[in-house]
Amino acid sequence: MPSPARTIRLWAALVAASAVLGVGLKLAQFPAALLLGPMIAAIVFGVRGAALRMPKPAFQAAQAMIGCMVAHAVTAEITRTLIDDGPLILLVVGVTVIAGALVGLVLTRLRVLPGTTAAWGSSPGGAAAMVAMAEEYGSDPRLVAFMQYVRVAAVVLSASVVARLLTDGGASGPPPTAAEEATVLPVLVTLAVAALGAGLARALHLPAWALVGPMLLGAGLHATGIASITLPLPMLELAYATIGWYVGLRFTRETLRATLHALPGILVATLAVILLCALWAFGLTHLLAIDFLTAFLATSPGGLDSVAIIAVGSRVDVSFVLAVQTLRLFVVLITGPLLAKWIARAVPPEAA
Template structure:
């Protein structure tokens, strides 16, 4: 029987993925050695950006990204148990204020970009929405925005948030060992608890996505797992290799969205996009500093809570640091839903408020 020979395109794809995995591992090792949190997210993301903009034309299947989100949802559920509800009850008004200020900051930046004609039409409004990157891209086209520009703005912001949050965490934790998160736990995960976790991930993601819950693959397992874990009904564990792969998958998914074509399309608007991105981060950072005087929380917790997206990346950093995970995720989760509700309304308002904004 003659041996089957793989097509050249398949061999090229296999070679590129092998190279991407190798470069990701090297970067992740270097970042881990430098004591950066979420090194296994940062390394693959930076490697994927480099591969994407140099024309590798790789893409992580969406099913793989959703599976990774489900794993992170279970990681968060293991870490926070049922304390998010208590946090919302105790600090509800302040959390709502944090969410509204962050959304308002994104709206102001979107209005300014539209007013200055940095970006066409309502694209700036959608691209500046602080959270729900995938949902914003999906909905933006229905409202007349350019989804390619919106995607570029959203994922530039996600990368900037991950880098800035990791850097702030690294600086604030300098000299202190990183806490042992669930992925660093010494106890061995039993086969039964791992199986239970996979069932929670599958059921939670499937139900949430069927109900069209925003970021359902992440939020569904997080809510279901937290409830069951808090009630003592299940024990949840994830082996380190599974979490490592989930971190890398999210990094690859975000990084590979930066292609040569997208970069060429947005090169004229890139300075404005970068200014807008860091303006939102600085506004949220200022609000985080103010929060430390209003609540008994540290700056790292406040900074991660107010960081303008994305939920999965911030969750990874929060769990791997000394931050109050419950507060961070309470704010981030609530803001995700607020952004998805107010996004269309804000875009329409900007289009009407700015002459020619709907063009």
């Protein structure tokens, strides 16, 4: 572990590098620039052996802030969208989950990755649950975790690039109304909603409770006018950066060294899932009156927090994207372990 003085210097350097990259990407009009810049900087620092870690409580607090931002942006429209387009949304979610399962099955049978690692690592979401279950069934949890976070990083990068290419000077930050009139009382109310929503969701054992709880509670209160969800722009930007640092710093030199031999297979699996989802998104534009970017973000294989940031900062149907992504999160956490177990049992012993 680095000394306290060196840790401070490393964090200062990481913050500076993140600011430069974030501002540069924002000037280039990339959506989620203040998430993407810190994530890229953190990946570089992590792989170069900086040995920095973003505390889990800070990451959970950032997720709660994103949940409040989403609540302000979509209000009750997610529920309306789920009711109006429920069967089609289930189909969209099902295709994404099946795409991940097929890629995992093929890679496991081809022995691209050791054992049944691909079965757990190719699941489009639920990273923590997949890592925990993988070790129990004989897979290397480090490789599964690395594969999951490579997927998250690849989704953020690809979604940001696609959003940049398909929008003309779209905003890269939260909607302006989310940061308007950020006086003390509304901010305190919003923070209370975030804390209460996260606490209730955790008590109910909901998946991604730190994000989902504030999002659902905040949307209900904001839509009915009981509470006004308001966050200062600097607080949202800090939440963006925190999520970027948390994901990026997972890419350490030690983990990379342990998984370097499997990196080609991990990249193949990740790109295959993203490509399959993109093809399905293209087909979806012929079934619904939605644009390709909306369909692409809706079908992107996780994670919910980063896709929410990109969606809110782009000109898309935010309610549809987040309705699909929220439902997918629940479906993946329920079916992911079951599918991974099925793949593990379906593969002959000599291939596992």
